[in-house]
Amino acid sequence: METDREELPGYWTLWEVKESDVLITEETLGGGGIGTVVRGLWQGQIDVAVKTVRFVEGYSEKEFNREARIWYNMSSPRVLPLFGIVTKGSDWRFLSPIMENGGAKTYLRQFPPGPQRNEKALSLLRDIAEGMEYLHGRKVVHADLKPEQVLVNKHGRGVVTDFGFSKLDRGNALLSHVPLSTNDTSTRLPALLCGQSDFTVTGARMGTPKYMSPERLLGEGTTTKDDVYAFGITIFALWMLDERLFPELNAGMSLDEQSAFWDQICDGILRPLRQTDPTPEGMPPWLRSLMERCWHQEPSQRPEFSEIKELLVVKVPEPNSPTSPPAFVIDPNLDAAVAVSLAKEAADARDLDKASQLFKMAAEMGHAEAQERLAWYYCNGLGVLERSLAHAVEWYEKAAAQGNGDARIRLAGWYLDGLSVSVNAGKAVELLEQVVAIRSQTLPEDHEDLLAVQQQLARARQSHGHRVQAISLLEHIVAIRDARKRRTIQADWAPSKHSQRELPEDHPNLLSSQHSLASAYRSSGQADKAVALQEHVVAVRERVLAEDHPERLGAQHVLAMAYQEKGETRKAIALLEHVIAIRERAKTQDHPELLGSMHTLAWAHHKNGDLAKAIALLERVVEIQECTLAEDHPNRVGSLNNLALAYYDNGKFGKAVALLEDVVSIQSRTLAEDHPNQVGSQHNLASAYLANGQVGKAVELLEYVFEVRRRTLPEDHTDVLEVQRDLAAAYQFQVQKDVHSSAKEEREIALAADHPADGIHP
Incomplete structure (x- = not known):
């Protein structure tokens, strides 16, 4: 079973900064061979150094993306933090603290x-x-x-x-x-x-x-x-x-x-x-x-x-630099709420040293909002705090435990994407369901703040294997946004009557939810629905976006996956080769978007019977991901699983067993016992055991998979019937092997009676 690739790891997307959040001044701070650095203001509070890059030979959009990924993932007090990047328009910029x-x-x-x-x-x-x-x-x-x-x-x-x-x-x-x-x-x-x-x-x-x-x-x-x-x-x-x-x-x-x-x-x-x-x-x-x-x-x-x-x-002795500036003294008797109020005032006045200390004081007193803000300060290394994603996780968890919605949403994203925590889709679902429950009571059903978190919940449910629930929620979101689109069309004759709740056909929120629903349809085997909906999304995005726009390429990628699911493999291969050709011009070889397209193309070649091409592509993807992703990252695990399946179909059963044992071991630590991906990998491993002559292991694992399938699915479900059939075949194979072994033992006994004890046996 193929792993979804259209969702990118969060550490490739969390650093995107809205261009409107950055005010750039004319004050030059420095410059170099590929860029000029000026002073800026981020979110109205944070003084930043804004580096506008200049693309030259050897430094293009590809190198910019690589530098951003390397830089953002650094979390050391002796490495300058990266706040984020701006990639809108012709000016591509890095945002970092001013030194x-x-x-x-x-x-x-x-x-x-x-x-x-x-x-x-x-x-x-x-x-x-x-x-x-x-x-x-x-x-x-x-x-x-x-x-x-x-x-x-x-x-x-x-x-x-x-x-x-x-x-x-x-x-x-x-x-x-x-x-x-x-x-x-x-x-x-x-x-x-x-x-x-x-x-x-x-x-x-x-x-x-x-x-x-x-x-x-x-x-x-x-x-x-x-x-x-x-x-x-x-x-x-x-x-x-x-x-x-x-x-x-x-x-x-x-x-x-x-x-x-x-x-x-x-x-x-x-x-x-x-x-x-x-x-x-x-x-x-x-x-x-x-x-x-x-x-x-x-x-x-x-x-x-x-x-x-x-x-x-x-x-060299540790420098005696102060851990906090001596410009002010904080009253230790402050109430937590008062400390938060003072921290906000300090932040508005751009005194982040004071704000960070006040937020830390209130957070340690148990104030949830302060804990969320402190986590964000640690994430970016603001004020007197040095950047630490580990501390950020710690404080997000504390704030989430107290019901802070912003902390729950951020932490859920990190659990989904494996940023500073192990991937845990179940935990993400739990956090987001809590936020949805609260917002559903306080916001109208078509409020974007509610719809956005519902869409994230749908993604988490899909990652956790709850596909039916994910599809139901996405259909609800698309229906609401589609109704707002129709209201917009009906009101075109009177623009002044448009409300903020109305959406045009090409509105990013509407397209995003349609895109997610098409992906969910495809994952659940509803290929016809997936193709129809995603062809609409692609048509709109091709009309309004440039050929190399990431959202257009992402939509084409998902459409290719839907074609493949529907059995239109040649269409899938042609579209994926088009996407890869464009992405290779702007992405480094280890960028998840490019690797995702390569992975999907390999699977298409596999389905088309071209195992040599499939194995070559998957081996390349796996080699790169071993250096760039955590062992338990879903993308890496998915690539290992699909490479194992390609080895299996190519008759390399020993290689398939080795990879699938790794996959099952990792998934047993990160997924629920009845997660479809976990059970599917165990089924694949049992099949590989059987093909490799390890009948006992195959039977034992198939019996376990059959019990899980029977407990979680209707008895006439295709997955239950498939494992039941495979288990019966394994039993038959085991009987044949036992008969063969018994006959062999009888021959050996007979030979032992007729030959000297120290003789040479055939």
Whole structure:
């Protein structure tokens, strides 16, 4: 049974910020090779840095999406948080906190040369090492580490930022861009123009050459050891703040001289500090030793960031930065409600330090609204709080337990998508049913706040295997929104009489609910209804949206799935190939939208009898998801299940058994005993056992599946009849095997009586 792919994991959608929520000023904060940063205001309260990116060779919409995903999932005090992204119109933007002390070099220049500046530099190096250890622990290679990518907050603590060239580690494989065809540096690195001293390259050479390792300059790929090399150069650059890095490289050099310069770096001859040079003033001997180990010619001789951080933690004391600003004192005798009121006033005045502390105080006193706000502050790292998705979950759960609707809705979404919690559709259903029950009593049935949460509940029910309930609720939502559409059409002659409750045919809310209902129809086997409804959705979206719009592509994807369910496999394959071709232009290879389309195309090839194509696609999807999704994520489990089925149909029963055992093990921890996906996987595993000659295991599992099916479904249901038939076949096979084994034992006994004990048996 195929897993639905049209619902994207939440960590790809939670970061979308409404363009109307962001006020952009003209105050420039900085800029770089691919973007300009200005000051902005988010939701009228939060000062933000808004980076408008500029698409160039090597950095397109695909790289933007990859950077957003990598960045948003970082949750470390030493990595700059990402509040969200804006992708409307031609300007694509990142929103992040403003770092009051600017870049690392700007911050250090506030202090005169000497012991104080050196102390601050050591503190920043410790922070950078902590941030980089965290990134490498998350299988992320930064690929452009340098002082300019380190910002300093108001407490003097450094944070690593800018993941435009970052890459995800694929297990033990090297992270490499397309290998360059030559080792001649003059063909790989641009010549300096008049007046240039530093530069960043894009395209296939992505990064800053002065900080690149020799092997990376030679086009041999990108690994964690490149970041370590760059850290060594960064140590020198921060310590020798007022000196140019590699002053011998200048625009007055000829092309041959520039090529010779890069060759000396690649050959290990040239570094910012030669071994015979004296140690820079004030630099501890241990730091020079670390710096030289980091830029060692041989990658294997460079330390890991875990070792670097451990050394710096021992050598450099924890900075004595205050955990909260001393600008005000909170009265410990405040009532929780008063504290919340004061927190809101502080937030409106954009004093998020004070607001965060007041919300925390009230939350700890048990105030539900304060707990929800505190969770949101932790989610974004606002005020004096450093970003922590774990703390956010903790406070959302506390607020939800007290009946806070916003907390229940947010937490339900996280349970559905596996963001910082294990996937648990049953828990999501429970939370959303509570919200729907309350809103149904206080809002009219066509109020969008009620319909929106009902639609989310329908999605949760479908994920939990309650398809009939999901369809019933979605039909109710579509009927209400469709009635509002008809009222709009009837009132077209008098626009002034339109109410806010009326919807046009192409209204996103109406299309969204129709889209969800078509998906539910398809999942429940009602292919004709699914195709009819989804063809309407696709027709509307093709009329009003661009060819590469995500919602248009998503609608086409679901229509292809419906075609496939209806048996129109060729239509499904043609439409999926169209969707994939467009998505490949704008999505990274590990983006769930692209992987979902590849997964569905593989299933279509499977149904069409082309097992080689199906297996190749599914193996690629599984390999990528192993590096990007949690073990129990439904998308990853669904891909494993379908790859196992393809192996089974291709006669590779041992491979099918191994994968299906993993699937059943994972689902037993995340799904209810009678969940259709869980029971279906167990049935598939029993069939694989039987085909692989493991008859005893097959019979035992089929007996269990039969009992669950019989307890939860009518006795004449096709699923009950199917497992009953398979169990009967397994019994017959077991009898035949037992007869064969008995006959074999009798022959062995007879042979033993006629042959010497130490004889050689056939």
